[in-house]
Amino acid sequence: MDYTSDNLFAQMGQWLVAPENWSGERGIPMRILEHLGYTGLTMLIALAVAVPIGLYVGHTGKGRVVIVSGIGILRALPTLGMVFLFVLLAGLGLLPPIWALVLLAVPPVLSGVYAGIASVNRDTVDAARAMGMSEAQILFRVEVPNGLPVILGGVRAAVLQVVATVAVVAYINLGGLGVFLVEGTQLRDYGRLFGGAVVIGVVAIAVDLLMALVQKFAVSPGLRAGRAPVRTQDSGRQKAVASAQGGTT
Amino acid sequence: MTTETSSRSMGGAARRPMIELRGVTKTYPGGQTAVNNLSLDIDRGAITVLVGPSGCGKTTTMRMINRMVEPTSGAVLVDGEDIADRKASDLRRSMGYVMQSSGLMPHRTVLDNIATVPRLNGVPRKDARTRASELLEVVGLAPDLGRRYPAQLSGGQQQRVGVARALAADPPILLMDEPFSAVDPVVRQELQEELLRLQRDMAKTIVFVTHDIDEATILGDKVAVLNIGGVLAQYATPEEILRAPASDFVAGFVGRDRGFRHLSFQEGEGVRIHSIQTIEVDRLGDPDAAVTSPWTLAVDAGGRPQGWVPQNRRSAIRSAGDLVPGGSLYRRGDTLRRALDAALSAPSGLGVAVDDEGRVVGSVRAGEILELIEDARVSRGRANYNTAV
Ligand SMILES: Nc1ncnc2c1ncn2[C@@H]1O[C@H](COP(=O)(O)OP(=O)(O)OP(=O)(O)O)[C@@H](O)[C@H]1O
Ligand SMILES: [Mg+2]
DSSP states (O other): OOOSOOOHHHHHHHHHHOGGGGSSTTSHHHHHHHHHHHHHHHHHHHHHHHHHHHHHHHHHOTTHHHHHHHHHHHHHSOHHHHHHHHHHHHOSSSHHHHHHHHHHHHHHHHHHHHHHHHTSOHHHHHHHHHTTOOHHHIIIIIIHHHHHHHHHHHHHHHHHHHHHHGGGGGGGTOOSTHHHHHHHHHHTOHHHHHHHHHHHHHHHHHHHHHHHHHHHHHSOHHHHSTTOOOOOTTTTTTOOOTTOOOSOO | OOHHHHHHTTSOGGGSOSEEEEEEEEEOTTSOEEEEEEEEEEOTTSEEEEEOSTTSSHHHHHHHHTTSSOOSEEEEEETTEEGGGSOHHHHHHTEEEEOSSOOOOTTSOHHHHHTHHHHHTTOOHHHHHHHHHHHHHHTTOOGGGGGSOGGGSOHHHHHHHHHHHHHTTOOSEEEEESTTTTSOHHHHHHHHHHHHHHHHHHOOEEEEEESOHHHHHHHOSEEEEEETTTEEEEEEOHHHHHHSOSSHHHHHHHOTTHHHHHGGGSBOTTOOOBOOOEEEGGGTTOTTOOOOSSEEEEEOTTSOEEEEEEGGGGGGOOSGGGSBOOOOEEETTOBHHHHHHHHHHOTTSEEEEEOTTSOEEEEEEHHHHHHHHHHHHHHHHHHHHSSOO
């Protein structure tokens, strides 16, 4: 592309507004779709793996040690290295790099789901059981809705990481927004390089905002009401004083 | 003392205890024996209180009734049927459960919390909510609280919602584990009175756990005192437990002022009511309105007591604000404890007796009340031990 300026930011701006970059197979919209497609696929697999495990461990408390250390190990893996390792082991194609990204997404989802379920007040769960809820009802009607802020927090963190990291698949010619970074580097086209980076950033922010919105609507208002009880006429007198257990014993 | 009662009451099905614990023992993994060979018959339609020091196995005992805890040995029968044969979730839905922390679900509105068990039983949402809002009223909460979330309620309100939730499916049995101990004393008393009021209409079989002997004697039709290790120390009416503790442990647990508390169970019908001189507060400012007895009671236009006028300070008392404040009131027919308290708390030494509308009917005297108490004690001693000690 021909720039009319030597200034980096000016080049970036020109690249971003050039109409030819916004159409066709290799245009920005197509790349965004690819990028989000890979992100979605990665997240689907990661959720399918991590959510059931997280729910099981959170609800039963069994296998806590295993998943905590497992999460630690997964977090220590370098994603780019994993992409190439999987490609070397399994060959080119779509799935090897996706598996590497799944390894990136699983720890935040798993720890979010597990911690979300485990964080639900034990008395609430105990009362639910004592009312005659089955274990599945306790899990899905009490623990999941109450753990949702933490669970969604984990998913959100995972999505953000994946959106930012999916760019690596461009190194093995799978497209996505990472293509602009690879091409920009190879062609020394800094407008393209930084423009691509900006697009990735904007997409990441947009996805995160969307997730925040989902979180806002999915979480019960009762959990947000939190520590700000509505004052009533008689509340001054009815302050719960946990220590006021007077008596003669 | 309780093992035999089950065989005695085997007769008619209607008289059969609602809940029977048969030699129940619970040893937790780790070797802690929380309940030891406990046998207890829990009466139908009555409040049975489990009381005892912390860690004596009250909660464990109660939770074996709804299978939240499985006994190590022994059996629990409900309505004559061994609960081990029933599906745990079905059994639990037939028993309301209220605990110390309200245990309400934070993500559901008050109304939906109350509707939980009916919804589990398949009642349509709309019907369950209608019933839930009726229950709000039953437990003394404003209907608009139904749309709030638990976090937006005070502690006392949450406990009321907890009670409403336990009642929602109209279960024959209520299990209440220290339901009122996390609220302040004023609210606690309110909730206790409310529970007694509700129980008059509902006649549920209520098992109530507390570590507070006062609460136990106020609420219980029967009180089971448990000792550490889940050993039954005494099982009797509250009156009997106060009057005749079965052991030093029970006597110690019941406390030093048990004799005084026992007065709460003695009718005050026989207390003599003397006439009393009164003056209307409106006439206090009139210097010509003299008083003739050492203490004169000031009353409002409706005859309700306002305070005292000592004769020697008559001239200083010109309005209601100058009156010497009175003590507690004795409503005619109340217990001897109330009568004695009225007499002892009055600055004049004259306890003010009022009728049901709160109008002054006369005075009661501590000396005479003590005589009545003494007479009752002597005749009880005769009846129990054939002697008057
Ligand atoms: N799940 C458990 N595992 C092991 N031990 C337990 C368990 N629950 C209770 N215990 C032990 O059993 C004993 C009786 O406990 P329980 O909760 O029934 O007492 P409690 O009378 O209700 O006491 P509190 O008045 O403090 O509530 C205690 O010594 C307690 O430590
Ligand atoms: Mg307890």
